[in-house]
Amino acid sequence: MNFFFEVLIGGLLSGVMYALVAIGFVLIYKASGVFNFAQGAMVFFAALTCVGLMDRFGMPLWLAIPATIAAMVILGLCIERVVLRPLVNQPEITLFMATIGLAFFLEGLAQLIWDSQVHQLALPIEDVPLQPVLDRFNIVVSQFDVMAAAVCGVLVLLLAVLFAKTKVGRALRAVADDHQAALAVGIPLQRIWAILWAVAGVVALVAGLLWGARNGVQFALTFIALKALPVLILGGFTSVPGAIVGGLIIGASEKLAEVYIGPLVGGGIEGWFPYVLALLFLLVRPEGLFGEKIIRRI
Secondary structure (H helix, E strand, O other), X not given: OHHHHHHXXXXXXXXXXXXXXXXXXXXXXXXXXXXXXXXXXXXXXXXXXXXXXXXXXXXXXXXXXXXXXXHHHHHHHHHHHHHHHHHOOOOHHHHHHHHHHHHHHHHHHHHHHOOOOOEOOOOOOXXXXXXXXXXXXXXXXXXXXXXXXXXXXXXXXXXHHHHHHOHHHXXXXXXXXXXXXXXXXXXXHHHHHHHHHHHHHHHHHHHHHHHHHHHOEOHHHHHHHHHHHHHHHHHOOOOHHHHHHHHHHHHHHHHHHHHHHHHHHOOOOOXXXXXXXXXXXXXXXXOOOOOOOOOOOO
16 A cells, blocks of 8 residues: 555656646646647756756856746747737637747757757755655655655746736736737737746746756657646646646556556556546546536537
8 A cells, every 4th residue: 555655646746747837838828829839848948058057157056047037038028029929810720830830949949059968957856755754654755756846836826826916917817818808908918928928938947947857958858748738638728727636637647557557568658648548538528627618509
């Protein structure tokens, strides 16, 4: 039973980090209707920029992080101004294709500015068992996973306060409900989009630092975004709470499936099991757990 809880808790903690990547998608999609395919590239760009500042310019981590935050905010503002704004009122497929091109551009730009080598990122959090939990319950829980989940939780709480308690958050909800109505009452649509892209850049940095510390800062970070797709399908593309719940479900289910179902089929199912789960879920509730149900009349 202890081993079961080890796997379950490890999966849930990984799911929190999946949810963080998914939130980057939700922020953009909720306000603009754009599925930001470049979110994975933004995660890679942010992590590589932070490591590059430390390696090339000798910045300490505490200085490199705010410098990278500034860079990601500027990047988000530039994306909105150069890519999104000229395509306002264009078909959704046009915007989607634009984010695909943006993804390849950011991947190349990051490696052009810095390099394409694998970098190690050392955060002041050791990946060792949490000793009090090990001593009391005889369950191995990674200290790094717990701290990473705590960081994600704080960031989600800050986003929740931003959306629920601030003027910008109220404007964002209005834009999400109806672009034209928001414009009609004087809400600056382009400014709200710019803020959202900047926030998405900061979220990408946090995700990049956490995943980069675990797996190394490398091109493979761009594929983390693919793990967010099942999370979005389960939780709903427009819900931050849905991204969290979906991340927990995907994280836990993939670990449990790998341990208990994997040996029966030869192993290696962790990589594709979340997509099978998401496909089955689509057949039952295509709008996701927290998504708005769309009623189509024939």
